[in-house]
Amino acid sequence: MSARSCLLVLGLLLLLPTASARADEGVLKDPAGDALPAWDMTRVVADNGPLKLRIEIHYKGRLRPQHGLGLYARVDIDMGTPGESTYDQDFSLQMLRGSPESPDLVELVRREEGGYDEHTVRCDGLRLRTLYGRGLLEFVVPQYCFGALVGRLRLTALTYMPRGPSDKADYIRHWGPWVEKG
Numbered sequence: 001m002s003a004r005s006c007l008l009v010l011g012l013l014l015l016l017p018t019a020s021a022r023a024d025e026g027v028l029k030d031p032a033g034d035a036l037p038a039w040d041m042t043r044v045v046a047d048n049g050p051l052k053l054r055i056e057i058h059y060k061g062r063l064r065p066q067h068g069l070g071l072y073a074r075v076d077i078d079m080g081t082p083g084e085s086t087y088d089q090d091f092s093l094q095m096l097r098g099s100p101e102s103p104d105l106v107e108l109v110r111r112e113e114g115g116y117d118e119h120t121v122r123c124d125g126l127r128l129r130t131l132y133g134r135g136l137l138e139f140v141v142p143q144y145c146f147g148a149l150v151g152r153l154r155l156t157a158l159t160y161m162p163r164g165p166s167d168k169a170d171y172i173r174h175w176g177p178w179v180e181k182g
Contacts (some may be wrong), residue, residue, distance in 0.1 A: 010088050011076065015159025016091070024093050026045055026047060026048065026155075026176070026177070026179040027043055027044075027045050027046075027176070027177075028043060028044040028045075028046075028155055028156070028157070028172060028176030028177070029042070029043050029118070030042055030043060030044075030157075030170065030172045031058075032060045034170060035168070035169060035170035036061075036066040036071070036168055037059070037060045037062075038059070038061050038062060038063055038135075038168070039059070039071075039159055039160060039168045039169055039170050040059055040060035040061065040170050041057055041058065041059055041060075041157060041159055041160060041170045041172065042058050042059065042156045043056070043058045044056070044057050044062050044075065044155055044172065044176065045058070045178070046153070046155055046179045047139035048152070048153060048179045048180065048181045048182065049143075049181075049182065050139075050143070050182065051143055052125075052137075052140055052141060052143060053143060053146075054138065054139070054141075055075055055093065055138070055139045055140045055141075055155065056136060056137065056138045057073055057075070057137040057138075057157060057158075057159065058135060058136055059135030059136070059137075059138070059179065060135065061111050061135055062132060062133055062134075062135055063130070063132040063135055063136075063137075065132070069098070069099075069161045069168070070077050070096060070097065070098045070099030070100075070101075070102075070161060070162040070163055071095075071096070071097050071098055071099075071159070071161065071162075072094070072095070072096045072159065072160055072161070072162050073094070073095050073097070073137055073157070073159040074092050074093065074094045074095075074157065074158050074159070075092065075093045075139065075155055075156065075157045076089040076091075076092045076156045076157070077089065077091040077093070077147065077153050077154075077155055078090055078153060078154050078155075078156075078175060079091070079092060079149040079151060079152070080119070080151070080152055080153065080178065087109050089109055089110060090110070090112075090149055091108060091109065091111070091121070091146065091149075092108075092109045092111070093106075093107075093108055093109075093129065093139045093141065094106070094107050094108075094109060095107075095128050095130075095137065095139070096162065096163040097130065099162045099163060100163075101124060101162070101163070101179075102162070105141075106126060106127075107120050107121075108121045108123045108126055108141060108145055109118070109121065110143070121145055122126065122150075123141065123142065123145035124142075124144040125140075125141075125145070126139075126141055126142070126145065127139070127140040128140075143181070145179070150181065151177055151180075151181050152178050152179060152180045152181060153178070153181075154175045154176050154178050154179065155175070155176045155179075156172050156173065156174065156175050156176065157171075157172045158170065158171045158172065
């Protein structure tokens, strides 16, 4: 092996621990089997990048919003604003697909500090990618949509079928780890 190849391999090995530690930083796990497969979240992954926040919700099975049942998912975001003594929701990302009673939606909602007042944030560039067959939802939010609260964050999530039996739901009731903006 040439000296150049050795240096390249050594450089890659030095980067691996940093990359794997960063990859686990924003993972919120949920036990598989605590909900029916089409609504059973297994993990929520946050990549809090310098220009955009990417959140993936992974499900155990295929997503099934068909048959008029719909699919709703919400990710609550705590930005850890200075002076907070408790963890609370500053924003939520919400999506609804396939429900005959409501139009499809993807929105970012802001909850005002200390209250229950909420309003939808106009956020050009907010995107949702839905891969039904792979059981994956991916939200992409430009950082500027968070205004002055941009920075570190932590998440919790829920998902359910808006119509039909109530056993088609899954909740992650604890807040995940802090994910620094980077």
